[in-house]
Each structure stands twice: as structure tokens, then as C-alpha cells.
Amino acid sequence: MSAGTPQIATPAARLRAAQRVLSDNPAIALTFVFVALFVVTDIVNRAQSGKAFLTPTQVSTTFLYAAPLALLAAGQTLVMLTGGVDLSVATTATTAAFVSSGTAHDHGTGYALLLALAFGFGIGLVNGIGVAIFRVNPLIMTLGISSVTLGALTIYSQTRFVALVPNIVNTLGSSRFFKYVPYDLLVWAPIAALIILGLRFSGFGRMIFAVGDNPVACRLAGVRVWQVLLLVYALCGAFSAVAGILLVGFNDAADLGIAAPFLLPSVAAVVIGGTSILGGSGGYGGTILGALILTVLDSLLTILNASQALKQILYGAIILALAWLYARTSSGD
Amino acid sequence: MSTAAAGVAARVRPNPARLARRHGWTVGVYVLLLVLLLYWQTIPANWGSFDVQSLAIDALPLAFAAMAQSVVIISGGIDLSVGSLISLINVLSAKYMIDMSFRNALLFGLLLLVGSAAAGAFTGTLIVLSRVPDIVVTLAMLFVWAGLALEILQIPGGGAPQSYLQLGTGHWWSPWIPSGLMILLLAFAIFWLPLRWARPGLALYSVGSNRNAAYLSGVGVARTRIFAYALGGLFAGLAGLALSATSGIGDPNAGQYYTLNSVAAAVLGGVALVGGVGGLIGPIAAAFVVTLVKTILILKGVDQNWAQVIQGTLIIVVVMIGGLAIRQRART
Numbered sequence A: 001m002s003a004g005t006p007q008i009a010t011p012a013a014r015l016r017a018a019q020r021v022l023s024d025n026p027a028i029a030l031t032f033v034f035v036a037l038f039v040v041t042d043i044v045n046r047a048q049s050g051k052a053f054l055t056p057t058q059v060s061t062t063f064l065y066a067a068p069l070a071l072l073a074a075g076q077t078l079v080m081l082t083g084g085v086d087l088s089v090a091t092t093a094t095t096a097a098f099v100s101s102g103t104a105h106d107h108g109t110g111y112a113l114l115l116a117l118a119f120g121f122g123i124g125l126v127n128g129i130g131v132a133i134f135r136v137n138p139l140i141m142t143l144g145i146s147s148v149t150l151g152a153l154t155i156y157s158q159t160r161f162v163a164l165v166p167n168i169v170n171t172l173g174s175s176r177f178f179k180y181v182p183y184d185l186l187v188w189a190p191i192a193a194l195i196i197l198g199l200r201f202s203g204f205g206r207m208i209f210a211v212g213d214n215p216v217a218c219r220l221a222g223v224r225v226w227q228v229l230l231l232v233y234a235l236c237g238a239f240s241a242v243a244g245i246l247l248v249g250f251n252d253a254a255d256l257g258i259a260a261p262f263l264l265p266s267v268a269a270v271v272i273g274g275t276s277i278l279g280g281s282g283g284y285g286g287t288i289l290g291a292l293i294l295t296v297l298d299s300l301l302t303i304l305n306a307s308q309a310l311k312q313i314l315y316g317a318i319i320l321a322l323a324w325l326y327a328r329t330s331s332g333d
Numbered sequence B: 001m002s003t004a005a006a007g008v009a010a011r012v013r014p015n016p017a018r019l020a021r022r023h024g025w026t027v028g029v030y031v032l033l034l035v036l037l038l039y040w041q042t043i044p045a046n047w048g049s050f051d052v053q054s055l056a057i058d059a060l061p062l063a064f065a066a067m068a069q070s071v072v073i074i075s076g077g078i079d080l081s082v083g084s085l086i087s088l089i090n091v092l093s094a095k096y097m098i099d100m101s102f103r104n105a106l107l108f109g110l111l112l113l114v115g116s117a118a119a120g121a122f123t124g125t126l127i128v129l130s131r132v133p134d135i136v137v138t139l140a141m142l143f144v145w146a147g148l149a150l151e152i153l154q155i156p157g158g159g160a161p162q163s164y165l166q167l168g169t170g171h172w173w174s175p176w177i178p179s180g181l182m183i184l185l186l187a188f189a190i191f192w193l194p195l196r197w198a199r200p201g202l203a204l205y206s207v208g209s210n211r212n213a214a215y216l217s218g219v220g221v222a223r224t225r226i227f228a229y230a231l232g233g234l235f236a237g238l239a240g241l242a243l244s245a246t247s248g249i250g251d252p253n254a255g256q257y258y259t260l261n262s263v264a265a266a267v268l269g270g271v272a273l274v275g276g277v278g279g280l281i282g283p284i285a286a287a288f289v290v291t292l293v294k295t296i297l298i299l300k301g302v303d304q305n306w307a308q309v310i311q312g313t314l315i316i317v318v319v320m321i322g323g324l325a326i327r328q329r330a331r332t
Helices: A009-025 A026-049 A054-083 A089-107 A109-133 A140-160 A165-172 A184-201 A205-212 A213-221 A224-249 A262-273 A285-302 A308-332 B001-011 B015-040 B049-074 B084-098 B103-131 B134-153 B160-168 B180-197 B199-209 B213-218 B221-247 B256-268 B280-299 B303-330
Strands: none
Touching: A009 A054, A026 A285, A026 B134, A026 B180, A054 A089, A054 A184, A054 A224, A054 A262, A054 A285, A089 A109, A089 A165, A089 A213, A089 A224, A089 A262, A109 A140, A109 A165, A109 A224, A109 B303, A140 B303, A165 A184, A165 A224, A184 A224, A184 B213, A205 A213, A205 A224, A205 A308, A224 B213, A224 B256, A262 A285, A262 A308, A262 B084, A262 B103, A262 B134, A285 B049, A308 B103, A308 B134, B049 B084, B049 B180, B049 B199, B049 B221, B049 B256, B049 B280, B084 B103, B084 B221, B084 B256, B103 B134, B103 B160, B103 B221, B160 B221, B180 B199, B180 B303, B199 B213, B199 B221, B213 B221, B213 B280, B256 B280, B280 B303
């Protein structure tokens, strides 16, 4: 690393070196943005209501809110690393929310949670079959599955069933222990560790990067690309289901629109986190920061009384601006 | 190597085989449409001109949306923002046309078409300038347009002058000729036919099938891609205006339906997602097929939501078969 550093650093060279460091480790810049955004929100909140925002409680709330988004974005990260995108994460999460709250009363909590996860995995598997085996464009496949799922859920929600959100799900989705630690961290942190370590150290993790980088080379090297894709989409479905379970725990009831507002942010979090939409580069660490940044941004916009419409426009603009920025930095070298 | 050889072989081969290969799919879609139409007219007890009218009303916005999507896909892109641009034009027209005279409403519609084409051109320019993949940019624009639509009209409402509604729901000469269908044909004849075999149309196909080759042959790639999105925006604007004329109101969420279904209609209509293949005649028929499937299901007494599930499943199956077809074609 240091061998290439020039002896006399001109300002321009120093700037280029700094740019290099930032583009190699977007996490540094993202952490800075996250902290800065928190401070800005604090200032705005003090100006508006005289109350501080930079408090342990608010930090803990931010993590509590960010967990479902970060889990949706976890599956999205894996899929986007392979060069695809999953637009069915929101309806898959909604499915899990309905299944877990709809079957808990009759069959018990364990059964309900397992069934919800199985549904998530199954929906992901169908996506995977379409993308990996039939080579359907991921976007169209997942959008189609999402519309089919939503139709089926609408029918299900009109049938009579006893809705009951299990206590443990409620606790996981909305409570904290030691005053400041949200319970959903107990779900999110192990999954996050598993993904980060798995992507880095397991053969499957490396294959995800390889498939996203060059599927043809992968196939020629003997990788069964379709198996990798199949598992990635199935995992994405399962993670979305976990997010859906946390969401129903937070909201205490399932409804058809429970996860819909998280669809675009799940893509945005991944893009903000520096994972290339073309696949092959990025990781989950950046996505976590992306989810945290979006959660604070959401708080800031709520404090500023921004309408849902304005938020939507802003998210669109952010995705665009960041994708543009990353495209520029990656084409520079 | 093998593709070059196949190309030479195709040139030597007699014309009928080539014609069948190039237009076989489109003819197939029309046969499918015909079969569905024949089946459809047996279901209602008193099938008549009214049913024809309502089919045209249901299918008109989707047909325009399919045209919008097809133009962009042919040029090698994909436009996920079609649906929300339709919503935007829909709410704009419904909100402001309601108190206008027919003449002003038409002028305003024309203005919206220009604006819609400009919006498409804007998206295209962003894609060309940023070099970000089409999917990301149009996904971002999906939310920008949808947000704007929601800002303009929070809940469904608005309207249009009666004479304007007649454009979408009325008929010409005889009750068997829905005016929506005629406007569709007119738009096709005005905005697509003159372009198809002229310089811009050919550029569209060349950029879609091989961007580098097009560049090396002197085609303005950036200009052509922006043009494709502008033309797509124009058709999306027509879809939005058609939606106001056929539904009579503006709805900020009405466009969602068209994002996926426009892609489905394009693929079903023989437009390959790799770009450079297909036309607009097929997707128009496909839009009617997609609409007819739902109409038939509902006439058969199937619940509205089940109809959505079945329609979605059929679309996925169609796209899967399309994917297999591409693989087969690549293999031979």
C-alpha cells in the first residue's frame, strides 16, 4: 500500500490519495455522514421544540427503527451483489407479518414463526427459480411475484382469522433491555455478523461476488451460477420474512401496507452503502450505515414536517445522486 | 463466429422462412388475441357494442403504456418510471381540466404531452450523463414522479369536461368503433409509423441491438437514447391522458398497475428485453390480450383479487417462456 505513495505529496496528489481512501472505504465517509446528520437533526430539533435529539434514547430508537429496514436491505445487498434487484422484499415481509400473526393463535408461536420464515424462503425460492433457471430479468420476476403475493394477501386478509401477535414478537419488535438496547438487535446483530463474515470468509460468499462480477467467467470456471443465484434469492426472502416479523411486532397488527414504505429505502440503503447496482462489489457493512442514515434522515424529515410525497421525491433524488457519485468514482480508476 | 455464419445463412435462405421467424411471434400474438376475442364474445348473455366499448376503455391506457415501454426497451433500456409518469399526467390533467372548456382542455392536454416528453427526455439525459444503469435511474424517477403526483393530488379526485371524456369513452360513426381505439391507431400512425423506417427509428434499433457497433457506424448513441426516453415519455403522457378520459378522475396511485404490465405487454408483444428486437404492433395487441384475460376472468365470476393473482402468474409464465426462447435462440 505505502510503496506507491509518492515522497513529496503535492496538494493535488494528497487530495487524490484521500479520494482513493474514501472510495475504497465508503464506511469512513458514511459514518461521518451518519454522525453529521444526527447533529443536524439535533440542532433542528432544538430550534423547533427546544429538545435535544442527540440523546442515548434517540440513538437507541434509531437502532430500533433501523433494524427492519436493515434486514430488508440485507437480502437486497446479497441480491444486488449478484447484479440483480429484488422488488418483492416488501410484500414478502408483509406475507411474513400476516402469517406470523394469523397462525399464532391456532398453532402456537413457534409454528407461526417457522411458517412465516418458510413462506419468506419459499417466495424467495420462486424468485430464484425464475431468475436462475429461466433467466427472467430479476426486476420483472420480483415485481411480478410481488403483485401475485399482494393479490393473494388481499384475499387472505378478507378471510376470517384470529389475528394475534405473539408476545415474544411484540417484545422483539418494540422493547428494549438495559434501558437502551433494543431487543431487535438480538435478531439483527447475529444476522449482520453472519452476512459480513460469510461474505468475506466463506466460499459461498466469495462466489456471490464472483457471480456478480462476471457470471460467464464463473460458469467457465465451473461455478454452478444458478445454484448460487437460487440460494441468494431464497435467503433474501428469508431475511425479508424476519424483517416482516419484527415489523408486525412493532406495529402490533398486520396490514397490507405494513412494509410497503420500506421498499425504496431498502434499495436506497444498499446504494448508499456503496454496493454496486451492477454487482460484484460492496458489502453489508455499508448497507447497515445506509439504513441508519436513512432512519435518521426520516426522523429529520418528520421533525421538519415533510409530507410523504416530499420524502419519496427526496429518496429518489438521493439514490440517483449517490449512484451517480459512485459511478463517477469507480470509472475514475 | 457462429452468429456471423448464421447471419450469412439467413441472407441466403428463402424469404418465407425469414419472414416467419421475424414476424411469427407477432402473428402468434394476434392469433391469441383473436382466440380470446372469440371466446370472450360467447360469455356475456347480450354481448354487443357496449362490451367492445368497455374493452377499448380498459385496454387504452395499457396499450399506450406498452408502447412507451416498448420504445425504450427496443433502444436497449428499460423504463420503470412509466407507471408513475402516467400517474403524474393523470392527476395533472384531472386536477386542472375539470373547469376547462373542451378547446382549452385539448390545448392543456397537448401541453401535458410536451411536458411528459420533456420529462422522459430528462430521464434519458440523466441516464446518458450519469452512466448509471437505466434500471437505477428510472427506479429513482419512479419515486420522484410518484411523489410529485401525490403532492399534486393526495386523494383520487378531479375530473374533465364531458366532451373530453367522450374522446376516451365515445365512439366514431358506429357504436362498434370505439373512439379510444381510433385515437390509439391515430397516435400509432402519427408518432411511430413515420419514424420506424426513417433515420431516428433505425438509430433506435441499431443502438438497442449493439451500442458499440452503432457508435462506430456514426449513430449518435447518446442522442438516440435520450430520444427513445422522450418518445416513451410522450406515449406515457398519452396513457395518462387516456386514463383521465376513460376513468374520469385523477388518482395518484393509478399508474402503479402499468409499471409491470407495460413490461409484460412489451415482452408478450415480441419485444426482447435485450433490445433491438420487436415493434409496437405486437405490444398493442398484447395489451389487449392482458386486459382481455382479466376481463374474461371477472366475467367468469372470479374474484377481482384472484383475477390479479392469475393475471400476474400468467405474466410471469409468459416472461419465463420468453426467457427460454431467448436461450434457445442463442444456442442455435
